[in-house]
Amino acid sequence: MFTGIVQATCEVVSINNATGLKTFEIAMTxxxxxxxxxGxxxxxxxxxxxxxxxxNDKVFFDVMEETLAVTNLGNTNVGDRINIERSLTFGSEIGGHILSGHVHTLATVKAVSNTDEHYNIELQVNPQWMNYIFYKGFVGINGCSLTVGKLTDNGFMLHLIPETLKLTNLDDCTVGSRINIEIDSQTQVIVDTVERILANKQLA
Known part of the structure; x- marks a missing residue:
């Protein structure tokens, strides 16, 4: 389990192709x-x-075909920066929200607005996932725990502070970039439970 507090952005040193997977070599501190x-x-x-x-501070990860297909790791190249977080340990401060590391969907960057006053990213997601995304709610963005800004018809806004941009790879985003999304598990359970109860009442 993770907290969504990215510890560092680390460079992809090499990507080796094998049958059914790719091996990523990541340079860490x-x-x-x-x-x-x-393990x-x-x-x-x-x-x-x-x-x-x-x-020697290089860490290797095997990434299966399914993971490459449903996350943005499939589009990752040597030299790219990856958001890294070690797993949660008991007694650690939880500054974000609990994440499982299981990506639900990919979002597409629709717009980036970078001015002296703000840095905003507008994301577009498949409509089925908008049921779980609420204004001021939590969402995992490339492993970073962030608060949802304004909702749009098919997506939402992110309002990023300089510290987030410094510690993550979100300032690499351009229009068309694909972003890993993990919705809040508690929100998903609540929404699915309410929908199931309402559906059962309609059938009764």
Whole structure:
């Protein structure tokens, strides 16, 4: 499990293709690799991946075809920056919200507005996921816990502060970029439960 508080953006050093998967080599800092062991879970752009090898602060992750197909890791290239978060440990401060590292869908960047006063990103998502996205609610964006801004017909706005831009790769976003989205699990449970109860009442 994760908190959505990105610890660093790390460079993709190499991507090796194999049958049914790709192996990503990520250059991390000594602080991030301290205590990290093979088999540990690490969020890469919000995707929970297993560390398969650790070598001189380079960490290797095998990414299966399904994950490549449903997340933006499938479009990742050598030299790209990846948002990294180590898994949650008991006793740690939770500054974001609980994330599982299981991406629900991809959003497309529809617009970016960067002025002296603000940095806004407008995202477009499949309409079926808008049932779980609420103004001022939580959502995981490339593994970063963020608050939903204004809702649009088929998406929502993000209003980013300089600190978020400094610590994540969201300032790399351009129109057309694909972003990993993890909706809040508690919100999904509540919405699905209410919809099921209402549907049952209509059938009764």
């Amino acid at each position: 000594p602080e991030l690799t301290q205590g990290l062991v093979t 540990a879970s690490v969020a890469n752009n919000g995707v929970c991946l297993t560390a398969t090898k650790i070598l």
